[in-house]
Amino acid sequence: MEKVDIGKRILRENEKYAFENIMFLAERKKLCLNMISSPGSGKTTILTRTIDELKGKLRIGVIEGDIQTDLDAERIRATEAPVVQINTEGACHLSAPQISAALKRLPVEDLDLIFIENVGNLVCPSAFELGESGKIVVLSVAEGDDKPAKYPAIFAKSKVLLINKIDLLDGGHVDFDIERAKADARRLNKAIEILPISAKTGEGMGNWYDRLEKWVKNSRL
């Protein structure tokens, strides 16, 4: 038996593309945010409302990741924002080469902000860098307040946590201790910014828009 030292990063191919994406975006001073959550947390609704309400202020484009269909891209298209759909055909996450190809199909020069809506999954997308400026994790109150404790990786890596569907908290439709979710997320990531929102009623969305506008402004410096 001959032992050979290899010492190679296994995901180096993905990392190479992620680095190229970082450079591509940095040269153009564009902000790119990778949105990650379980299926059904409301990512697409957050995006359509954000695009509609920031019209005239921020020019937003979207890269949609889904295993199958272009149903989400259709919803984005209805807002008139440019959108590219990626179908992963079974893969549970997006990877950097897919983003590299999608960026070439978006009118990047005419945009301020590009959202990547990752495949609905709280585990796998967190392991693949795409070259984004930051990760946004979305947790809806119907999923339970124990998710930061159960799925620590994505909460440890995200810059912003959006706690969505807070309209369900009124009337006791769900048992969700928002303070517990916040405390668990902050234990893993003390820099994480936590914004409770309802993309349905619009509650809290103003804070999210302020954050985005500030972020876009900083990325232009």
Add this chain to the structure above:
Amino acid sequence: MHEMMVAQSLMAIISNEAAKHDAKPVVARISCGMLNSINDEALCFAFEAIAKDTLYEDLKFQIEHKPIRARCETCKVEFEIELSRPECPCGSEKFELLADAPLILEEIDFQTD
């Protein structure tokens, strides 16, 4: 099951190394940090599926999970952190997570005649 893409990337590196050394790889040693969320069974299963009927189908993996470390802001000590119970041995919950180890193919054992 992001282990499938990890397995594909592994196959690319391992087959390249096997060609370079002109020998059959028998054991591959991997290390990874906790935030890579690698499940050993899922990775081996994914690799077996890809490697079926190839030179690599009997390849065994040894996977080392490196603990994630944190620096306590109260007692200033560095410690290995349990993500299921995130606190310093001193009891403090104020700490900073340090960089997680990347996924690395450390070593391959090749068969020799």
